Amino acid sequence: MPHLPPDLHRRRLLAASLATGCAPGFIRQALAAEVDRFELGVASGFPRPDGMVLWTLLTGPGLPERVDVAWEIADDEAFSRIVAQGTETAEAAWGHSVHAEPAGLAPGRWYHYRFTALGARSAAGRTRTAPAATEAAPLSFVIASCQRYDSGHYAAWRQVAADAPDLVMFLGDYIYEYPSLPTALRQHEAGFPRTLAAYRARYATYQRDPLLQAAHAACPWLLVWDDHEVENDYAGLQGNQLQTDFPEQRAAAYQAYWEHLPFPKAWRPVQGQMRLYGSHDWGRLARILALDDRQYRASQACQKPGRGGSNTVTMKECPALADPRRTLLGTAQEQWLAQAWAEDRPWNLLAQQTLMARFTWSDPAGPEGGTYWTDGWDGYAPSRQRLLATVAERRLGGVVVLGGDVHAHYVADLKTDFRDPRSATLATEFCGTSISSLGLDQARIDAALPLNPHVRWGRADRRGYTRFRLDARQIEARLMVVADALDARSPVTEAARFVVEAGRPGAQA
Ligand SMILES: [Fe+2]
Incomplete structure (x- = not known):
């Protein structure tokens, strides 16, 4: 450096x-x-x-x-x-x-x-700086998310700094609120943060890491939050324990988030709210649409008795999954997004938190209608449908959805109808894996992939990030993986490479 x-x-x-x-x-x-x-x-x-x-x-x-x-x-x-x-x-x-x-x-x-x-x-x-609005300069960028400090070291960040991209998009879970197990690789502060002082201390723990500092010092970042910046699975003003003081807790977490990251002054939280969603242009090549899927969402469908947060349910036992009144983005943000797409640019990049592609854990054609995790887009399928319908109506040929949250590399085709593999592909999705947070058992992913044929790649067993290069003709995506996330000096290598051609949605290996 x-x-x-x-x-x-x-x-x-x-x-x-x-x-x-x-x-x-x-x-x-x-x-x-x-x-x-x-x-x-x-x-x-x-x-x-x-x-x-x-x-x-x-x-x-x-x-x-x-x-x-x-x-x-x-x-x-x-x-x-x-x-x-x-x-x-x-x-x-x-x-x-x-x-x-x-x-x-x-x-x-x-x-x-x-x-x-x-x-x-x-x-x-x-x-x-970004290019002038008239320029078609190429863009190299990285998507990254989920850097649980007590689960791994930041070898991935060392490589990001060495890659020297134009931009890092950090897509959520910058901190984790959990206390650490005594056996953890390195320690969080004791207890769950609830106060401004406790959230500040948690950010300081993360930001004292020299490899994270190196990645921040290497290029500008664009950030959105997910849930762990406040607490796991929160939804709007509902905490996962249905705690009555959650609004104050969330306000403290939002303030610490703004304080510790390079946000504009005008975004400083006011009365416990922070406007995070917005659009950012990269010359005449791309518009980056940053979404906030936490602050305005309806609470998760079919919650466990007596608590907030997510669940994993079948369509049969949870018909609310298909209720069109349920929203992940909130009405105002959905309306903003419908107007925000750049029809005059080859690429619209959606910088958001989680996997957008439908992902079922059981046969969607079976009597149960599939099994879904309620915290992601599957828990708000009508919201996803409205978004993709706009993409189809406007004939936006270069929509690329970027996400994190699920601690796996996923590459997916976003379909008109996820039940029909022959239906039109409307957009391409890349979900970066986590910087250090642990993923699901790969055997479970492997068993579910045949149920989700639009998902072209799914690997939860490696930490890392995804590196992109984009010009007017194509996007190249390189799935980067850390050999050993327990070692700060670990090498980082490329596991796979995909290309998306402008005007032709869908990833090609
Ligand atoms: Fe995460």
């Missing part, structure tokens, strides 16, 4: 201040900065043609309520050509997070950025 470790930066700054005979106060601050003020690293996100969000968060004891943090962004790694700079105030009320938003930068360019506060300097990060 080209980035200096933070302590090297700190020492250089300290040495520089001593050499130039700075005021004693400054030296005292620099000495105080032997406490790492940037322990969680730096990140950038949500690139636009003229800017992006630059993020850091101040750490260490004795931070004042408000701290001025200077940021600078340069053309070159040596920071000899500064193109923009400014100051943001990090406030205790928002976790001393910094969300700087440079504007007026050149489109389609790479930049370097860093922060200075309290006499300390952060590591440098690398970021870029």
Whole structure:
């Protein structure tokens, strides 16, 4: 990595201040900065043609309520050509997070950025702007999700940083709320987080990992959440234990999420809500439609008695699965999405949380009508149908659905009618496997794949991510797998490669 470790930066700054005979106060601050003020690293996100969000968060004891943090962004790694700079105030009320938003930068360019506060300097990060709206520049990106810290090391992130993509799309489960088993590889804090302080501590645990920091520092990210940023299987304002104080818990979790990641200032949660869904254009090549399938969803169908959350049920025992009033996105987001597709671009990429393809665990033509997990799109099949009907009506030939959540690599054709393998393929789906969270038993997946012939690839036994390259003609997808997720130094290799041609939905091996 080209980035200096933070302590090297700190020492250089300290040495520089001593050499130039700075005021004693400054030296005292620099000495105080032997406490790492940037322990969680730096990140950038949500690139636009003229800017992006630059993020850091101040750490260490004795931070004042408000701290001025200077940021600078340069053309070159040596920071000899500064193109923009400014100051943001990090406030205790928002976790001393910094969300700087440079504007007026050149489109389609790479930049370097860093922060200075309290006499300390952060590591440098690398970021870029999106291409101009008229440009058809290709896009290389990675989808990743589900990085349970106590289940594995982040060898996958090391490889992502080495891949140096234009963009990482993180599709949910950035943290996990579980306490760790004593036998776990590495430890979460004790207990389930319920308060702002506890969620902040959980993010800090994750973000102290140097390989995760390296991936953040390598390129801008675009993020959506799934459930574990709050708690497993929550739905809207319903917690999985039906706890009455869940709205306060969710508000605390949403705030910590915003504080710890490179979101725009304008997205800061208000009254326990955070608008996450939206569209992001990559020149005239692609529109990325980021969805939020947690905040506005109806609660899961046919829940277990006395509790919230998901279930696995047959269609026969749970006819509510087919109730058209049930929604995964909420009415407002569904209406927004119906209008948001880019008909003038070859690609529409749907950055969302979970597997969209129907996935049944028993014969869908049998008397039980198939067996479904209620937390995913199968639990909200009418919502999926409405979405795919729009794709068909608008004749959108380049819809690619990107997902996470299920800890497996899936490649699927999204069909007009999932019961009929000969029906038209409307869109292509790639579900990245997890960075470190454990997957289902592969034997179960293998047994279910023949029931789901539109699923072209299904492997739950490897951790990793999916790497894409997209131009006006095609998308190439490479399924990347970690040899041993218990080893931070593990090699990462390509397990399979698929191609999607523009205007021809469906993956080709
Ligand atoms: Fe997950």
